[in-house]
Amino acid sequence: MIIDFHTHTFPSFLADRAIYTLGHNGRIKNYIKGTNDSLISSMNESHVDYSILLPVATKPTQTENINQTAIAINEFSEETGLISFGGIHPDNENPKKIIKDLAHNGVKGIKLHPIFQRTYIDDIKYLHIIEYACENDMIILIHAGYDITIPLYNYANISHILTMLDTLQPKNMILAHMGGWGCSSQVEGTLLGRDVYFDTALSLLRLKPAPNTKRRPEEAPPLSRERFLRFVKKHGASKILFGTDCPWDSQKNVIQFIKDSGLSDKDTSAILGDNAARLLKL
Numbered sequence: 001m002i003i004d005f006h007t008h009t010f011p012s013f014l015a016d017r018a019i020y021t022l023g024h025n026g027r028i029k030n031y032i033k034g035t036n037d038s039l040i041s042s043m044n045e046s047h048v049d050y051s052i053l054l055p056v057a058t059k060p061t062q063t064e065n066i067n068q069t070a071i072a073i074n075e076f077s078e079e080t081g082l083i084s085f086g087g088i089h090p091d092n093e094n095p096k097k098i099i100k101d102l103a104h105n106g107v108k109g110i111k112l113h114p115i116f117q118r119t120y121i122d123d124i125k126y127l128h129i130i131e132y133a134c135e136n137d138m139i140i141l142i143h144a145g146y147d148i149t150i151p152l153y154n155y156a157n158i159s160h161i162l163t164m165l166d167t168l169q170p171k172n173m174i175l176a177h178m179g180g181w182g183c184s185s186q187v188e189g190t191l192l193g194r195d196v197y198f199d200t201a202l203s204l205l206r207l208k209p210a211p212n213t214k215r216r217p218e219e220a221p222p223l224s225r226e227r228f229l230r231f232v233k234k235h236g237a238s239k240i241l242f243g244t245d246c247p248w249d250s251q252k253n254v255i256q257f258i259k260d261s262g263l264s265d266k267d268t269s270a271i272l273g274d275n276a277a278r279l280l281k282l
């Protein structure tokens, strides 16, 4: 089974504008249109069984709509292969109720994005959210490291992540982007081996620069094959999840990179889907 643990889609009426703005700010080019249909086509082409959608509430007022959409999408997961996580903003007034409602409606996890939500990951508001999510047996996926669209913000850098981990020791937590986008040396020195999952999103291949940009995208260099293998060995293949950040990377290309990287068949299957299936209880 192949499960892409890190994808984004937008409602059809919004997709063009969202992709344009994010691509422009990050100076990267999308691989697919960013709608649910375009993701399903990519999954069919790349033999991906499930993709996890990770919506982000950039304002507290967006949470309700995001979560209604997530619940509606999840009604058809068996047919579409799309499983949506819920969203929550650190400034939402009743995080306990929001998380309880999500869990009650069968939503398996939440996505937190400290940079888009302008809050340090070890802020008390996030600590409460993470605690409630753990109490409800939910998966917590966190954007870790810097963000390509706002490269200077350090709300999710390694020192703050370590404080959060040391304070809560959460289970079922995923740090996106191999533990921290643009922070791989620090990740290697501090996070490898800890009891936390990483996803591979935007970490293995060079990003496609947006057309007509003279400047290169502010990209952190992707992990080389050797470095990826070292990360897998030191961290443990059972704690790495295939993820693409589709539409910003290609499901087909990332799967090929993992298959060609020289891992054993067992580790390859674990990373491409077995770990995710276990975590999602599929």
Ligand SMILES: [Zn+2]
Residues within 6 Å of the ligand: 006, 008, 054, 201, 245
């Ligand atoms: Zn993402």
